[in-house]
Amino acid sequence: MLLHQYAKCWAEEHDITVIRPHSYNLLTANKLRKKKLKACFEIDGINVFNVPVLRLPGDNLQIKKFRKIISELGKFDFILGSLPVGIEITHYVSSTLGIPYFTYLHNTDFHRSGLSKGRLTSRYKMFLMKADGIGYISTKLQKAFERTIMESSKGILLPGAISPSWLTEPPKRSFKSPMKLVAPARLVKQKNIDLILKAFSKLLSLDYQLTIAGDGEQREFLEHLVASDLNLKAKVSFIGMVDHEVLKKLFDQSDFMILMSTNESFGLVYLEAMARGCIPIGTRGEGIDGVIQHGENGFLCDPDPESISQQLSEISKLPSASLLKVSTNASETAKNFVYDKLAKFFIDFAKTKLRHP
Missing domain, CATH: 3.40.50.2000 (Glycogen Phosphorylase B;)
Incomplete structure (x- = not known):
C-alpha cells in the first residue's frame, strides 16, 4: 500500500512500471493457475505486469526468464524491489540493464523472513552490498537491520506518508x-x-x-x-x-x-x-x-x-x-510527511545514482 501511494505520485511526472512476481513451485502450480491472473492491467495510471516465477532449488533459469521480460518492456533508469524476496530479481535485472537498483524493507518482512534474527545468506548480503540504496519505513527498523544484518551508509528513510x-x-x-x-x-x-x-x-x-x-x-x-x-x-x-x-x-x-x-x-x-x-x-x-x-x-x-x-x-x-x-x-x-514530498525526495536521491549522462 505504501509503495503504491509513492508510485502514484511518481507516475504524475515519470513512466512507472510495476512488476509483480508470483513465486510458485511444482506443488503450488495448480493453485496459481486457478487464480487466473491477468498478464497486465492498469491501476491509477500505472501499468502492472503479473509474472509467474517458478522456484527450483539451485536454479536461476527462472530469474533469467524474468530478466528477459524486463528487457522487453523497454528502457528503465532504475529499479526498486522489496527486501528480502525481491532483491534477487532486482539485482539480476539491474546487472542486465546496467541500471542502479534500490531495495525497500518493511517491518513485517524483517520479522517474518528471519532477518530480525540475523538469518541472511552470504549471497543475499552480496545483493545488499551492491544495492545503490536501502529504504526503511522507520529509523527504528533501520537501526535494527544494521544491528542484526549489516551496517550500511546507503540507508534512506521512506516512511509512512499521508494524503x-x-x-x-x-x-x-x-x-x-x-x-x-x-x-x-x-x-x-x-x-x-x-x-x-x-x-x-x-x-x-x-x-x-x-x-x-x-x-x-x-x-x-x-x-x-x-x-x-x-x-x-x-x-x-x-x-x-x-x-x-x-x-x-x-x-x-x-x-x-x-x-x-x-x-x-x-x-x-x-x-x-x-x-x-x-x-x-x-x-x-x-x-x-x-x-x-x-x-x-x-x-x-x-x-x-x-x-x-x-x-x-x-x-x-x-x-x-x-x-x-x-x-x-x-x-x-x-507537513513533511505527505506522499508527494517524500516521493520527490526519493526520486531526487535516485537521480544521484544514475549510471548514464
Missing part, C-alpha cells in the same frame, strides 16, 4: 477541561488499549473523556473492562469503526490522540492526528519514535499503565499555552 487532504487548517484549541482524547485502533492485543484503560483507572481525579474508535476481537473484553472491572463507563465510550472523514472530525474535536501499539512499523494514524493539531501520545521505542519528539510535537511513554498514567498526569498539569505550541508543532511536522 495532502489531511493538511487543511486545523481547528483552534483551548485545551480546557475535560481532557478530550481519542484512541483510533483495531481492537487487538497489539494495540494495548487495555493498558491505556488501566492507566486511566489510576487517575481518579482527572477530568477526561476518552473515545475509542475501532472494532476487533478484543472489543467485548475491553467493554467489560470499562463497565465492570475498572468502572470507567462515565468517561470512556466505544463508537466502532469509522471512515476517514469521521476520523478527521474526531481528531478536530479531540485534544489528544493516544495509542500504545507495539511491534508496529510506523503508524500513519499518528501523522493523521498530528496534521489536525491533535497531540499524539505514542509508544517510546516504536516506529513513530523519532517522528514524535517528546515534549516538542507530542509525547512518548512506555507501554505500561504506570508510565502511561504518569505521562497523562504530567500533561494535565501543563498550561494551555504550552500545549498549544506542541499542537502547532505537531501539525507542522505532519
Whole structure:
C-alpha cells in the first residue's frame, strides 16, 4: 500500500512500471493457475505486469526468464524491489540493464523472513552490498537491520506518508477541561488499549473523556473492562469503526490522540492526528519514535499503565499555552510527511545514482 501511494505520485511526472512476481513451485502450480491472473492491467495510471516465477532449488533459469521480460518492456533508469524476496530479481535485472537498483524493507518482512534474527545468506548480503540504496519505513527498523544484518551508509528513510487532504487548517484549541482524547485502533492485543484503560483507572481525579474508535476481537473484553472491572463507563465510550472523514472530525474535536501499539512499523494514524493539531501520545521505542519528539510535537511513554498514567498526569498539569505550541508543532511536522514530498525526495536521491549522462 505504501509503495503504491509513492508510485502514484511518481507516475504524475515519470513512466512507472510495476512488476509483480508470483513465486510458485511444482506443488503450488495448480493453485496459481486457478487464480487466473491477468498478464497486465492498469491501476491509477500505472501499468502492472503479473509474472509467474517458478522456484527450483539451485536454479536461476527462472530469474533469467524474468530478466528477459524486463528487457522487453523497454528502457528503465532504475529499479526498486522489496527486501528480502525481491532483491534477487532486482539485482539480476539491474546487472542486465546496467541500471542502479534500490531495495525497500518493511517491518513485517524483517520479522517474518528471519532477518530480525540475523538469518541472511552470504549471497543475499552480496545483493545488499551492491544495492545503490536501502529504504526503511522507520529509523527504528533501520537501526535494527544494521544491528542484526549489516551496517550500511546507503540507508534512506521512506516512511509512512499521508494524503495532502489531511493538511487543511486545523481547528483552534483551548485545551480546557475535560481532557478530550481519542484512541483510533483495531481492537487487538497489539494495540494495548487495555493498558491505556488501566492507566486511566489510576487517575481518579482527572477530568477526561476518552473515545475509542475501532472494532476487533478484543472489543467485548475491553467493554467489560470499562463497565465492570475498572468502572470507567462515565468517561470512556466505544463508537466502532469509522471512515476517514469521521476520523478527521474526531481528531478536530479531540485534544489528544493516544495509542500504545507495539511491534508496529510506523503508524500513519499518528501523522493523521498530528496534521489536525491533535497531540499524539505514542509508544517510546516504536516506529513513530523519532517522528514524535517528546515534549516538542507530542509525547512518548512506555507501554505500561504506570508510565502511561504518569505521562497523562504530567500533561494535565501543563498550561494551555504550552500545549498549544506542541499542537502547532505537531501539525507542522505532519507537513513533511505527505506522499508527494517524500516521493520527490526519493526520486531526487535516485537521480544521484544514475549510471548514464
